[in-house]
Amino acid sequence: MKLTSEEIQQRILKVLHRLGRPAGSSQIAELLRGWGVDLSERSIRLYLLQLDAAGLTQLESRRAGRSLTAKGLAEVEQGPAIERVGFVAGQIDELNYRMGFRLRAGMGTLVVNTTLLPARDEVAALEVVRPVFAARLGMGSRLLVLRAGAVYDVARAAVVPRGKIALVTVCSVSLNGIFLKEGIPITSRYGGLLEFRNRLPARFTELLAYGGTTQDPLELFIRANMTSVRKCEQTGNGLVGASFREFPSVALPAVLKIRDQLRLLGLDGILAVGVPNQPLYGIPVGEGRTGLVVLAGLNPAAALEEAGIAVENRSLAGLLDYVKFPEFRHLNMWTRRGE
Amino acid sequence: MKLTSEEIQQRILKVLHRLGRPAGSSQIAELLRGWGVDLSERSIRLYLLQLDAAGLTQLESRRAGRSLTAKGLAEVEQGPAIERVGFVAGQIDELNYRMGFRLRAGMGTLVVNTTLLPARDEVAALEVVRPVFAARLGMGSRLLVLRAGAVYDVARAAVVPRGKIALVTVCSVSLNGIFLKEGIPITSRYGGLLEFRNRLPARFTELLAYGGTTQDPLELFIRANMTSVRKCEQTGNGLVGASFREFPSVALPAVLKIRDQLRLLGLDGILAVGVPNQPLYGIPVGEGRTGLVVLAGLNPAAALEEAGIAVENRSLAGLLDYVKFPEFRHLNMWTRRGE
DNA sequence: TCGCAATACGGCAATATTGCCGTATTAATG
DNA sequence: CATTAATACGGCAATATTGCCGTATTGCGA
Structure with a gap:
């Protein structure tokens, strides 16, 4: 071009x-x-x-x-x-711009995904989702459950319909926004399926460039039944959603430091950081850049679909305040309190 | 880059x-x-x-x-x-190179897709597929049915297993190869879903760049149940697979002429040719280029999936000789003869 | 407070890319 | 067979891009 x-x-x-x-x-x-x-x-x-x-x-x-x-x-x-409107890369950029999270203060808004499912499946759903987070296959360790009537998408003013609940997860593109605020521009390259073997990431089996798709890669893979998050969580072998990104190699030390801070906040979705200028899981990076693999925020939702629960996913759904997200471990408590 | x-x-x-x-x-x-x-x-x-x-x-x-x-x-x-191995764009290029079809002689090899399905569904499948071709939603009007034991993929030496049949369709990327032989380089940009309204193409609802995906776009959309080929064929409204390509504007007259020749051969999958340097269905083209929309060879397979027949698709499956492909109208005759 | 190290700028010269154009060659036409 | 039209080439000059480097400014630490 x-x-x-x-x-x-x-x-x-x-x-x-x-x-x-x-x-x-x-x-x-x-x-x-x-x-x-x-x-x-x-x-x-x-x-x-x-x-x-x-x-x-x-x-x-x-x-x-x-x-x-x-x-x-x-x-x-x-x-x-x-912007070539419509492509996911453009939406990512737009949301990153509107998002405001201050790492220092540990507060602000994050980009989120939402998953609608039948309210009667709530208990079963939590049973499915919890081990996925526990196996560290989610984006961080936070999860919000919303009941009918709650607004689950501020931008579109969408409300959880009667008989449904919404599961809200932190979207992995939030990381881009957080790092950008710290002066590190991360570029999302591909969404894909990452194969785990013996609980270790092995290789990407599918890739889909964000700049060339109008549909979120993981949403697509989930609908196509190509994920096996539950199998991965249970046996250590399977395909989970992950995202390949890159950043300027000079920022590597800063990236590692910020990663530690994110861990404390329950926002650690970074699975691997590459070696400067070297391919990561077989994917080459640009000159002077370093690769980064982040777990998909929708992995818990993929597990639900695999478990036969009728879900309706929307990634990049909107922005939500960090403080509203409980740790998944505390979820029982929260859901009992209701909305 | x-x-x-x-x-x-x-x-x-x-x-x-x-x-x-x-x-x-x-x-x-x-x-x-x-x-x-x-x-x-x-x-x-x-x-x-x-x-x-x-x-x-x-x-x-x-x-x-x-x-x-x-x-x-x-x-x-x-x-x-x-080549960035693995990406569909690379596979398209490779197959185009190996393919040899002489337009003048009306013979040679074509790139094909294969669809495996249970042999007992054969009659039902043909009932589903035929109207899709009749509605001109296929890539041309040719279709081959192979029985158990027949080789359906020369490159991989794959054989149709017992209890199955293979439906072989002409892949739309064959057009690129045919045009290239005539000196016109066509570039495949996106695979996507094209919305029909009142039997007329209206707009692309999804796009997926060939250069940025490791999985054929239409295979993915079919698996994700996002197509509605049958609805389109029956009511005139629906989403069918289509491919967006472009070529140098100077070749426009030649393209139109070749298109006519292809029609006679039952290989006309070209749905629309754009105006030089103008966007086509909202998709911009490069400087000095003209857009082109081609119907997906897998549309009949999508219809099968929609009809609840268990199919297993493989696009860009290999090469097959043109003369082996009967017109879909003559299909009864052929299938009776057996393999 | 002073000085250092880091960072950003812009001058200069070397390349890289492009547009324009005249010339050579050849297929096709009469 | 002579002529014409089309096509490809490469010279030349104008831009565009890049690498290298010395200088100015300023945050930060001693």
Whole structure:
């Protein structure tokens, strides 16, 4: 795909806007990679000079880099929608932008998936879901159960219908938003099925690029009955949903540190971190990048489907506050309290 | 994705090899687009000069363009596998290369899909499949039924097991191969679900890029029960499998002509041809290219699944000779004759 | 408070890519 | 067989991109 000079400028403005703070050419170049713009930082600086001249950006300080001017802001907001609407990659980006989680404070909103199921199956469902979390096949260890009448999707103002309950899980793309706030741009590449053997991840059996699908990969795999999360949890062999991502290799130490913090918050879905510039589970990464495998937030939902419970999944369903999510271990208590 | 100079040279050699005849920079540039190389023809000529100097290519004649030398041939064959193995786009390319169909003669091999189903369901299956072809929702109008013991996949030497029959359909990627032989490089972009309203195609409801999936899109949609081919055939409203492709706009007249010839051969799966450089059903095409929508060869198989017949699909299953495929209208006759 | 280390910038020169154009060659046509 | 039209090539100059490097600024630690 050939991009015109104007398109590149538009995208530079866009990432500056998304970031919400000044940035240097280097950081901008990294962010642009996730948007199909592959230029050196030097080239970015040349574009920035043009944007400066046009009054759309300005040099904030020699240390901080460029920021948007009021005029630049206007340009972004009126400018053409860059996103190929409909593709999952675009939705991920949009939700990451709207999400706000402060790692330091341990609070804020997260991207969530929802799973609707018959209320009468609640007890059985929890019996299925719990061991999946216990086997560490979920995205972190938090889970929320909502009863009929509760709003389960703020954006769409969707309400849990009578006779149903909603199981809300933390979506693994939340991690991208959390890391981005810490200055680390993670790009989601593929959703896929990861084969476990003897409780150890072995290889991806299927991959589906987020940038090339209008349907969430794991939703699709679940509907197609291609997962075997329960088998994996019970025997140590099976196929579970996982996501392949990458980030700039320079950020590796920071990634490991943040991962530890996430563990304490019950948000650790990171299954493996690769070696810089080396393929991870057979999947090559870009120059100067490191691979990352994250477990899918929908794995518990996949287990429900496998168990024959009629579920209706919606990934990337919306945003929800972290504090509302109990640890799965405390679930009994919470569900008894009701909504 | 940044490509090194060597990688670009490798790919130039590769397309020359695949093409199997001399080509000019312009044609090479077109072909390279399908391989993630986006360069002007002038730039290609600069690379060709380097390759000439290295003795890998030579100027065949001022008119015909470059061809591979023996040394160049060796280089391609030893060279690193460029393909991201596993992704469907790579498989499509591989099969296109091996396929040989001469439009002029109306004979040669085609890429096929196979569908295994219980032999006792044969009569019912034909009742389901026939109207799908009659409604022109298949890829052309040809269909082969194989009985137990017949080889249904030459490459894998797979045999139809006892108690089963195999339904063999022409895969829509065969078109790419046919057109390529006529000098028109068609690139398969997306497999998806196309919504019909009142018997007319309206829009794509789902898309899945061939370059970003390891599983055939339509196989996936069928397994996920997302198709409604029968409903479409019966009521004129529904979701059927279709593929979005594009080709260089200059070839438009030739495409239309070839389409007419294909119709006579019962291989017409082309549902719509776009306007040069204009989006087709909402999907934008590249600069200087024209969109094309082709019906999926597996649509009849989708109808079977919808009808509750236990099917096992394998798309891009292998190659089969055109002459073996009867018209679906003559199917009774053929099936009676047995295998 | 001072100095260091880190970071971002932009000058400069080397490449890489592209557009434009005149020329050579050849298939096809009359 | 002569002529025409089409096609491919490569020269040249204009851009675009990149690597390398010295300088300016500033957060942070001593």
